[in-house]
Amino acid sequence: MGDSPNFVEKMPRTSYGPQAKKRTKQLLAALLDYANDELDCDEIALERLQREIKTDWKNDRQLIVQTKLRFLExxxxxxxxxLTIPQIKEALNRLTDFLEILEDHRPVRRGSETWHFTLTFWYKRRDRTAILQQFDQEWQQRHPQKYKRIYPEDQPPQTPKISDDSFPQNPIKNQQFYRWFQWVKDSLETQQIQRLTTNPLTVSDGVTFELQEVYVPLCLVKWRSQTELQSDGSWEINDVENIDSIDTINPELFVQQLLSVKNTQRIAIIGEPGSGKTTLLQRIAKELLEHKFLPIWISMADLQGENLEDYLLNDWLKAATRQVIISPELQQEFAELFQQKRVWLLLDAIDEMGIESSLALSSIARQLRGWIANAHIILTCRINVWEMGKNPLEDFVTYRNLSFCNHNYQSDNQVEQFIKKWFQEQLYRGNSLCVELEKRERHRIRDTVKNPLCLALICRIWTVMQGNFPSTKAALYNQFIQALYEWKQDRFPTSLAERQRLNQVLGKLALNAFYQVEMKFRFSQSFIESVLDTDEIDLFALALQLGWLHPVGISSTTGDRVYAFYHSTFQEYFAAQAVENWQFFMDKSSPQLPIFETQWREIILLWIGRLDIDNSEKEEFLQALITFDDNCGQFYQYQAYFLAASGLPEFTEFSQADQIIHQLICWCYGEFDPTLRKRVMLPGLIVERAKNTLFSTDRQRVIKHLENFVQSINYRPLSCWAAYSLGKSFDRGNKVAEKTLLKLLETASExxxxxxxxxxxxxxNxxxxxxxxxxxDILHSASQDSLRRKVAYRLGKIDPGNTTAINTLVNLIQSPSTSKKIRSRLFKDLREIKPEHPLLNCYFTGNKSSSQSSKIKGNKRQNNLDKTRDILENRLATASEMTLKRKYAISLLKLQPGHEQAILILIESLQISEQTPxxxxxxxxILxxxxxxxxxxxxxxxxKNYAIAANQGERSPQTLEIYKLLWYAAQQMSYADFYAAWHQV
Structure with missing residues (x-):
């Protein structure tokens, strides 16, 4: 091998040419279609093979296959x-040693016809187009002729920084593109996307910022849906408080990565209200513009029932080009820019569309088709809307923006950065705010200001009301409102009576908007006139002057001027002020109970935190929530309980607060059964919701109860797990957690x-x-390389720069006995603990492109759909075995969602016991x-009987899967409808 490192394998007779690539891709596609029940072929012949080719999806990206070569043939x-058997063997080998996505599980491999392996795809199982496109890219990147070194190296992606010289070479096209570029740039400037979103409320006080003046980048994390979490039993994945245990993404690098990918991208950025989603989108728009792309910004509330295509071809084009009439030729030219992949659609606040939240995602999914689908798309959305049920935008790669980091152990305190930027001309005032926030008694405020909007409000409050911090979110908004009136008293003087009356008018308008689904976040002039009395209309002008409301456009259907609150969180605050009593939220005569509707959640929490509500009323409300009896499987009882727990930070005096926290901990960690010698857990969906609720409830109580819990259990795995969560996620460096782990370490032997x-x-710690x-010590004594790798990685993580850990990984990389797959893992480990190590210069493991194909698969053989359906229906009617019936029902349901007979068969199939999980x-x-x-x-x-069994402790795979289906149904149905179905005979 000459001077080459001795751990690099050479395969002189191995082919990586176009024929080998074609055959490997054919086999991969066939296995994918077979496992997804999407292989279009002779049904009878396929049925015979199902006994011989066994497949099982471990999760949405990993497929387990057991078969023999002749059956693959x-x-x-x-x-x-x-393909012939030799060609199939060659393809399997290329998937193993070249693409490295096949893990061979055979104990004996040489000469064996039997194959048992796991395929790990780059994307989810249903993203066939994206998977096959990624196959092509991987093959091209890994082709031996592409290697510039002896190591298998991918060059870092180059950001397509486009200069003016990089416009199309054709002079006409160059001029045409530059014209569009100028229109897009002017449109963004008109929309003021580089202005801080809090400016409308502070501008009259002379306080305004450009985005870059106070921008502090928030890290992102790849988000996994609740469905994914349940599929693999993950615990810590969506723990956004525990950011060190997950792979965070620097926003600056995130933007560069977006720009480096040529394929059409679909990205979703989700987060809580005021968490910086819009600000990040503004930052992305700026970067896109600098790289000569065409970012088109659309605030989704502006659509007002209009579809996206009409809005782009008419409203946006008219505003951008400043033309009254848009010609068909200009519209066609516009669509061609989409085809060229130069356009990025930035869709801000999907949750603020003028339709029901549960329908918003479906509506957007239907509209992102045709020529619009050629654009790159980035959207923002609140988490509760994105995760409320089946998501028709599941092909979007989803990220959540994390909160500001404000931990004592971090030198890079983002809260402090923001404050100092805000008070850059009054440094003494910023420093005093930082000192105040560090005080022990300000722990609840510290949690609050991790939200960027709340931190901006705190900065403004601190300017005029030093030392008078609010205790609840509602109190925070109340203080900000009072401060705003004072700031603007010189220009727009108001008496106390006028302020109270204006607040009532704003509350009335905000609350009525939530009844009118199509006008939830936008109000036409006619709507305002229908809601407000004549004497109240006079105060509307004052609301505009003070900045609570602002005009956002003209209705395309009625010609009315359209208005909106400065921010949706303020609309929710004023709506909460207009609710007279807690019974409003639990009126069972209403077709939809607000306590179970996502759009009312923030309003409910803000109501609980109101300063003018007597504690006895809040006590009654939370008591009603935790004792709510849905009389239909407890699905809604759990939801009511979680809502009560989320309300504790707004009402810490609740008499049963400690009981609530204790119950959540038991649901999260399970209760140890000494007879069974194991933890007894609730269904995973409830555990996940309980865990998320622990992070949103009264943190100090959670810490206290976790300390008691950790010290009271004698089961080592559970004790270790709970202590880790306590000291890592809830209270970094907690002494009880540290002491518990030290004690466990003394008694551990393996x-x-x-x-x-x-x-x-x-x-x-x-x-x-x-x-x-x-x-x-373990590293020095361990004999197995696999254990040494794991220990070295962990040592490097808790002790950055540890030379023993680094040297161990380097030695393992250079060892001749290390396989290619393990070496790849070692390089990744080394990059995490020593990113500047010189060895990494000769091996670059770039992040796989997070883009997913935006192509919408059409129906195969559209002209034969009716014929196919008739054949499947006939086979379903004549089949005698449930296995066949289930197969035909699945095919029918994929062909025609809602197929009545297929639904009945699959429901019947679920009720058959002793089937495989x-x-x-x-x-x-499928259902x-x-x-x-x-x-x-x-x-x-x-x-429903399976839910009853689950509530009584049944934990069979059958019961748990059916429980998951019923839980999903509860998210999609109103409480009244679910209750009626439950009691239907």
């Missing part, structure tokens, strides 16, 4: 591209157990000497994707 004869406890200790010494899981997945709204009732009626 038979499978390929059913496709348009048959190296793997000691490793995990020491690693937990090192994360609870960074660079803890006992944790470092324990991992170092995969059968139940697959059937539930979730294939049910239409009016069919949820029959699912609830038919399967």
């Amino acid at each position: 038979a499978l390929m004869t059913l496709t348009e591209n048959p 190296d793997t157990t000691r490793m995990e406890i020491a690693y937990s200790l090192g994360q609870v 960074i660079a803890h000497p006992v944790a470092i010494n324990t991992l170092t 995969g059968v139940y899981k697959r059937t539930v997945e 979730i994707n294939g049910l239409i709204s009016e069919q949820f009732s029959q699912v609830v009626t038919a399967l």
Whole structure:
């Protein structure tokens, strides 16, 4: 091998040419279609193969396959591209040693016809187009002729920084593109996307900022849906408080990565109200413009029922070009820019569209088709809307923007950065605010100001009301409102009576808007006149002067001027002020109870925090929530309980606050059964909701109860887990957590157990000497390379720059016995703990493109749909075995969502006991994707007994999967409809 490193393998007779690539891709596509039940071929022949080719989806990206070569050969004869056994073996080998997405599980490989392996795809199982496109890219990047070194190296993606010289070479096209570029640039300037979003409320006080003046970049994290979480039993994935245990993404690098990918991208940025979603989108727009792309900004509330295509071709074009009439030629020219992948649609606040929140995502999914689908698309949305049920935008790659980091152990305090930028001309005032926030008694305020909007409000309040901090979110907004009146008293003087009356008018307008779904966040002049009395209309002008409301455009249907609150959170605040009593939220005569509707959640929490509501009323409300009896499977009882827990920070005096926190902890961590010697857990969906609620409730109480919980349990795995969560996620460096882990470490004997406890200790208390010494000792004594790799990685994480950890990883990388797959993992580990190590210069493991294909798959053989459906229906009617019936029903439901007979068969199939877990899981997945709204009732009626069994402790795969289906139904149905279905005989 000459001077080449001795761990690089050479395969002189291996082909990587176009034919090898074609055959490998054919086999991969056939396996994917077969496992997804999407292989179009002879149904009878396919049924015979199902006994011989066993597949099981471990999760949405990992497929387990068990079969023999001759059956794979038979499978390929059913496709348009048959392969011989030698060709199939070659393809399997290329998936293993070249693309490295096949893990071979065979104990004996040489000469074996049997194959047992796991395929790990780049995207979710249903993203066929994206998977095959990524196959092409991976093959091209890994082709031996592409290697510039002996190491398998991918060059870092180059951001397409486009200068003026990079416009199309054709002079006419160059001039044409530059004209569009100028229109887009002018449009963004008109929309003032580089102005801080708080400016409208502070401008009259002489306080305005450009975005870059106070911008502090918030990290992002790849978000996983609740469905994904349940599929693999993950615990810590969406723990946004625990940012060190997940892969965070620097926003600046995130933008550069977006620009480096040529494929059409679909990105969703989700977060809580006021968490900086719009600000990040503004930043992205600026970067796109600098790189000569065409970012088109659309505030989704401006659509007002108009579809996206009409809005772009008419409203946006008229505003951007300043033309009264848009010619068809100009519209066609506009559409061609989409085709050229130069356009980025930035859709801000999907949750503020003028339609019901549950329908907003479906509406957008339907509109992102045709020529619009050629654009790159980035949208923002609130988490509760994005995660409220089946998401038709699941092909979007989803990120959540994290809160400001404000931990004592971090030198890079983002809250402090923001404050100092805000008070850049009054540094003494900014410093005094930072000192105040560090006081122990300000812990609740510290949690509050992790939200960027709330931090901006605190900065303004501190300017005029030093030292008088609010205790609740509602109190925070109340103080800001009072401060704003004072700031503007010179220009727009108001008496106390006028302020109170104006607040009432704003509350009336805000609350009525929530009744009118189509006008939720935008109010036409006619709507305002219909809601307000004659004497109240006079105050409307004052609301505009003070900045509570502002004009946002003209209705395209009525010609009315349209208005909006400065920010949706203020609309929710004023709506909460207009609710007279808590019974409003729990009126069972209403078709939809507000306590179970996502759009009312913030209003409810703000109502609980009102300073003018007597504590006895709040006590009654929370008591009503925790004792709510839905009488239909407890699905809504849990939701009511979680809502009560989320309200505790707004009403810490609640008499049963401690009982609520204790109950949440028991639901999260389970209760140890000494007889069974294991934790007894609730269904995973409830556990996940309980865990998320712990992070949104009274943190100090959570810490106190977790300390008691950790000290009261005698089961080591549970004790370690709870101590880690306490000291890492809820109270960094907690002494009880540290003491517990040290005690567990003293009694542990196995190296793997000691490793995990020491690693937990090192994360609870960074660079803890006992944790470092324990991992170092294990590293020196371990004989297995796999254990040494894990220990070295953990040691490097808790003790940055540890030379023993770094040298161990380097030695393992250079060892001849290290496989290519493990070496790749080692390089990634090394990059995490020592990103500047010189060895990484010769091996770059770039992040796989997060883009997903935006192409919308059309129906195959559109002209034969009716014929196919007739054949499947006939086969379903004549089939005698449930296995066949289920297969035909699945095909029918994918072909025609809502197919009545298919639904009935699949519901019947779920009720058959002693099937494999995969059968139940697959059937539930199909039903979730294939049910239409009016069919949820029959699912609830038919399967309710399984929910009853789950509530009584049944934990079989059948029961848990059906429970998941019923939980999904509860998210989609109103309480009244679910209740009626439950009691239907």
